[in-house]
Amino acid sequence: xxxxxxxxxxxxxxxxxxxxxxxxxxxxxxxxxxxxxxxxxxxxxxxxxxxxxxxxxxxxxxxxxxxxxxxxxxxxxxxxxxxxxxxxxxxxxxxxxxxxxxxxxxxxxxxxxxxxxxxxxxxxxxxxxxxxxxxxxxxxxxxxxxxxxxxxxxxxxxxxxxxxxxxxxxxxxxxxxxxxxxxxxxxxxxxxxxxxxxxxxxxxxxxxxxxxxxxxxxxxxxxxxxxxxxxxxxxxxxxxxxxxxxxxxxxxxxxxxxxxxxxxxxxxxxxxxxxxxxxxxxxxxxx
Numbered sequence: 001x002x003x004x005x006x007x008x009x010x011x012x013x014x015x016x017x018x019x020x021x022x023x024x025x026x027x028x029x030x031x032x033x034x035x036x037x038x039x040x041x042x043x044x045x046x047x048x049x050x051x052x053x054x055x056x057x058x059x060x061x062x063x064x065x066x067x068x069x070x071x072x073x074x075x076x077x078x079x080x081x082x083x084x085x086x087x088x089x090x091x092x093x094x095x096x097x098x099x100x101x102x103x104x105x106x107x108x109x110x111x112x113x114x115x116x117x118x119x120x121x122x123x124x125x126x127x128x129x130x131x132x133x134x135x136x137x138x139x140x141x142x143x144x145x146x147x148x149x150x151x152x153x154x155x156x157x158x159x160x161x162x163x164x165x166x167x168x169x170x171x172x173x174x175x176x177x178x179x180x181x182x183x184x185x186x187x188x189x190x191x192x193x194x195x196x197x198x199x200x201x202x203x204x205x206x207x208x209x210x211x212x213x214x215x216x217x218x219x220x221x222x223x224x225x226x227x228x229x230x231x232x233x234x235x236x237x238x239x240x241x242x243x244x245x246x247x248x249x250x251x252x253x254x255x256x257x258x259x260x261x262x263x264x265x266x267x268x269x270x271x272x273x274x275x276x277x278x279x280x281x282x283x284x285x286x287x
Contacts, residue, residue: 035129042125047118054110062113065170065198066094066177072170095178096187098194105191116199120161120206124154141283146220153213160209163261164202172201172254201254208243208262215269219276226274229266236266 050057064070073091080089100106128150135143176197177187218224229236237259244258 032133035133039122039126039129042122043115043118045118046121047114050117050121051110051114057113057117058110062195062198063098065165065173066098066194068092068094070170072166073174091174094174095180096189098191099188100191109191109195113195113199116203120203123157123206124150127153127157149213149216153210156209156213157206160206161202163209164205168201168205168254168257169198171257173198175253204246205258208258209265211262211265212269212272215266216272216276219273224273226270226277229270229273237263240266 065072067073068091077087077090080087083089100109102108131150138146177189180187215224215229219226240259240262241255244255244262
């Protein structure tokens with residue numbers, strides 16, 4: 001009888017432990033749901049805000065690289081005056097017009113660009129929500145070592161967005177829009193084509209600039225090392241060239257403009273990985 005009670009007690013303890021684990025897992029899922037919900041609300045609010053300010057969003061921002069008074073073109077013109085003392089670097093006209101070829105094209109474009117603007121504006125908050133979800137699972141040392149990750153991630157993303165918008169987009173738009181195989185052909189660019197062109201350059205650049213942050217976490221988990229990254233430098237350059245070709249339009253100038261900073265970020269990643277390794281070695285010696 002006592003033996004049966006002992007077995008019953010052990011079964012009860014096992015069931016309690018399983019239930020506790022299940023509850024813990026369900027609690028994590030519920031917590032993740034809350035973070036995702038708040039992130040989606042932030043994206044929705046910024047999307048609505050962007051949708052309301054349609055004129056600023058399209059006339060000033062989206063079609064900015066198509067205007068001759070765009071900041072990049074004015075800076076290029078000033079540089080031409082300084083170097084050559086003439087207007088050879090000034091952009092005076094674009095060799096294309098944007099057209100809408102579907103009934104719902106403009107409304108769909110309005111929704112798409114508003115959503116993309118919502119994602120970009122809400123990105124810092126989304127990153128903060130992700131960090132809030134991960135943070136409780138970290139040890140005190142890990143929390144200290146990853147302090148500022150939201151700030152660095154946001155700065156890298158926004159730097160990439162600015163790089164793509166103010167450098168890649170205008171140069172690519174000017175080159176591809178004015179390019180002609182013959183004077184018999186006029187460029188009439190569809191609205192969808194122009195929007196996907198500019199947004200892929202801008203948003204894609206923002207995402208690719210998160211490379212150092214990705215390397216930091218991979219180094220923290222021991223998946224990559226500075227020695228491994230140095231060993232495969234040449235392969236990394238090939239991967240960067242491929243990524244640049246995917247994100248940028250098929251002109252060499254844009255691909256080079258994207259490749260140079262990305263490779264610089266890769267080299268920065270090697271330095272970051274080495275710092276992570278040095279800190280880990282120092283902690284092992286003191287422990």
